[in-house]
Amino acid sequence: MRDGSNDSKNLVRQDSPPDTFPFSAVVGSDDLALALVLTAVSPDVGGVLVRGEKGTAKSTMVRGLAAVLPHQQVVAGCRFGCAPGDGAGCPDGPHADDSGIDQRAARLVELPIGATEDRVVGSLDLERALGRGETAYQPGLLAAANRGILYVDEVNLLHDHLVDLLLDAAAMGRNTVERDGVSVSHAARIVLVGTMNPEEGELRPQLLDRFGLTVEVAAPREPALRAEVVRRRLAFDGDPAAFVARFEDDQEALRRRIADARSRVAAVTLTDAMLTKIATVCAGFEVDGLRADIVTARAAVAHAAWSGRTSVTVADVRAAARLALPHRRRRNPFDSPGLDEDLLDQLLGDDEPEPDPEHDPDRDPGDDKGEDKGDGEGGADGEAQPSTSDEQLQRADGGDLGDRGDRGDRGDRGDDGGSAPTEAPAGAPATAGVSAADDPYRAKLLRAKGIGHGDPGRRSAALTSTGRRVGSTSARTGPVHLPATIRAAASRRQGAGRLRVLPGDLRRAVLQGRESNLVLLCVDASGSMAARKRMEAVKSAVLSLLLDAYQRRDKVGLVTFRGAGAELTLPPTGSVDIAARRLRDLAHGGRTPLAEGLETAYDTLRVERLRDPNRRALLVVVTDGRATSGPDALARAARIASVLRHEGVESVVVDCESARFRLGLAARLAEHLGAEHLPVGELAASAIVDAARASTGRAA
Incomplete structure (x- = not known):
């Protein structure tokens, strides 16, 4: 390789290696193909975030994109890939007019999630510093990715300090290094592309907003399409060279079309009427800031150039909005991203005729990289994509599961003057209900003691x-x-x-x-917790703890116990929104198997300690301390709690007892665990402030 350090050569794809699946051979991912192509046509769009379950060709398509990008002209010998005549401020500059010009393929640089900071931004060249006593700068991956694509697989698992570096580079277009006696600034105009599995955790809002477009991908459900995907994969694995040669004509056609679209972008007209349409759509979806308007406008222009048009149409705006707005619309932390396409159609109106199909290159049946998905007509299987409006309406109504739970609870008359049963009689079948949760609040910060060595x-x-x-x-x-x-x-x-x-x-x-820690929530969902509608407060408290874990980038797990046993409702994961959905659907009722709940928590923590020894765990037991399932229930719970304490498990007991005459069972459980005892009313951070204000008022 001509520039960059030797350490990064295996992370930089200059030309498509023979083991790279062709971009044009991927089927069933039209939205993703369109988003990547628009970014290739106009890098100012700002990159792509690809969200989807495992095994959906996310990485395959991104890695295949580099092979269809137009080649670049660079100054010969420049380690930062400067374009001829554009070397102002380059550490290897100033470049003379006779420096020479090289042709190279567009760069796709992969950023491993475990990379160190100095490999990303560059650092002091230790070999020259220690060997020759010279202060010299060794470029990092941001320098290698200048004027190219920086690809982060599993971007949601990227460490926060690397996220901060990417935010600076994406915002400024330059990388500035001030460390170890080195003071360097160089161009870092990168197109950021990231892939992620939402089940492993969400992305920081600041980085999420830096991606111009976002795409949700899923495996196709149509058997014929799934069979074609497998058929092509097997053919590629059997003879990669022959498979690549089979699609070389399609690859070359795609290269020419991207190059032609790039040359037309500057000539595309964005009229005031279309700009007003864009502003209307962004305002209608209540997006924060104006970046959404700018990205949508750029994407619409790129889509028009890709479609062979000289002016932006409603179809271009619609295609751009579907990709630029889902991750920017205002939503709660646990709401899944998505776009109400019925609302999008209402905002766009229907006052412009569609383009003539005979003059629209995207209507070519032999071209599967057009705007089929962009204009909302469906994917490769010809079916329209489902709208998320029903899901949004259900959230607005508070969820029909929660409503049914409330109607079922009225028969118990917990808060309406009657007495609610606290436990089912022995031998009686356990009845279950589902209660809605109140809005989460800012929870008190719970921390593990001592000094750890985790991520x-x-x-x-x-x-x-x-x-x-x-x-x-x-x-x-x-x-x-x-x-x-x-x-x-x-x-x-x-x-x-x-x-x-x-x-x-x-x-x-x-x-x-x-x-970051593993926060394992062990939640009592028995009948005693349902009395006096306490389950709503319990769910609100647990949702608040989940929100806190989301903000602090923790892994979370959920153990629930009711009836005759306990269940690992959610294995430890980085996706707290999945935990929130499981909690909202959590049924309550029956007896209280506290010992079984603690035992399941112990087994879960033991397995997680083997998987990740450096990640410390924090066990949060949400209960009123009762134990009524099986003989000697309280004694068995106390024994298991003592074992957890002996194993050094950090614990917190959130006491949910609210009766007029308290038994203090949760406080005793906290003693056996060696845990902090925290009444549920003091879990909110505001409760501490209120108590301090009340104390000050009494002193005055």
Whole structure:
């Protein structure tokens, strides 16, 4: 490779290797193909976020895109890929007019989620610094991706400190490095493309907004289409070279069409009427800020150029809005992204005739990369995509499951003057109801004690890759601690000669920041919790804890117990919105198998400790402390709680008892666990402020 460090050559795709599946051979992902093509036609659109379940060809399509992008002209020998005549501010510049020009394929640089900060932004060239005493800059992946695509697989798992770096580069178009004696700024005009599985966690809102377009992908349900996908995959695996050659004509046609569309973008007219349409749509979906309007306008222009038109039409605006707005519309943290296409049609109106099919290149039946999905006419199987309006209406109504639960609870007369049964009689069948949850609130911060070594996050104190410098070490990885390195070299210095720094003197900084934890919620869903409609308050408390975990980038798990046993309702995951949906559907009623709930929590934590030894767990038990299932129920619960305490499990007991005469069972459970005892009314962070204000008022 001509530029960049040798360490990154396996992360940079300059030409399509023979083991890359052709972009034009992928079927059943028309929306994704259109979004990637629009970004290729107009990089100013701002990149693509691809959301979808595993095994849906997300990475395959992104990696195949590089092979159909037009080649670039670069200044010969420039490590930052500057275009001829555009080297202002380049660290390798200024470039002379006779520097020479090279042709290269468009770059697709892969950013591993475990990359270190210095590999991303670049750092001090240690070989030259220690060997020759020179301060030199070694470019990172942002330099390699300049004027190309930066691809992050599983972008939702990217560490927060790397997310911050990407945000700066995407916003400024430059990468500035001020570290280890290096002061460098270079161009970093990147097109950010990320793929993610929502089940593994959501993306930070700041980074989510930096993606111009977003696409939801799913495996096709039509048997014939699924069979064709498998048929092509097997053919490619059997003979990659022959399969690539089979689609080379389609690839070349796609390259020419993208190049032609790029040349037409500047000539496409966006009229005031169409701009008003865009503003009307963005305002109608209540998106925050004006970035949505700008991205939609750019995408509509790119779509018009791709379709061979010289002016933007309603069809172009609709195609752009479907891709640019789903992740920007105003929604609650646990609401899934989506767009109400009925509302989109209402906002766009129907006052413009559709383009003549005979003059619309996207109507070519041999071309499966057109605007079929963009104009809302369906995917490759010819079926229209489902609207999310029904789901939004259900949320607006509070959810029909919650309403049915409320109607069922009225028979118990819990808060209406009657007495509600707290437990089902022995031998009687357990009855179940479903209660709606109140709105979540800002919860009190619960932290694990001590100093951990987990992944960077926002909850408990830990030694991480970011944070404040608290010491140094002779480890082989991590940021360089220059003062400690110099002290190590000076400690063996003899005489008054020049200080020589040897590789053995190198010291790395020890940084203390915050880590993410595993928050395992163990929720009592028995009949005693349903009395006096307490389950609504319990669900609200747990939703608040989930919201806190979402904001602090934690993994969460959910154990529930009722009737005769306990269940791992949600295995530990980074997707707290799935936990919220499981909680909303959680039924209550029956006896209280507290021991079984604690035992299931213990087994879950034991397995997770084997999977990820560095991630500390925080067990949150939400209960009133009663145990009524089986003989010696309280004693068995106490024994298992003592085992959890002996294993060093950090715990918090959220006490949901609300009777006039309290039994104090949850407080006793907290003692056995060695846990913090927290009444549910004090879980809200505002309760602490209110208590402080009340105390100040009494003192006055």
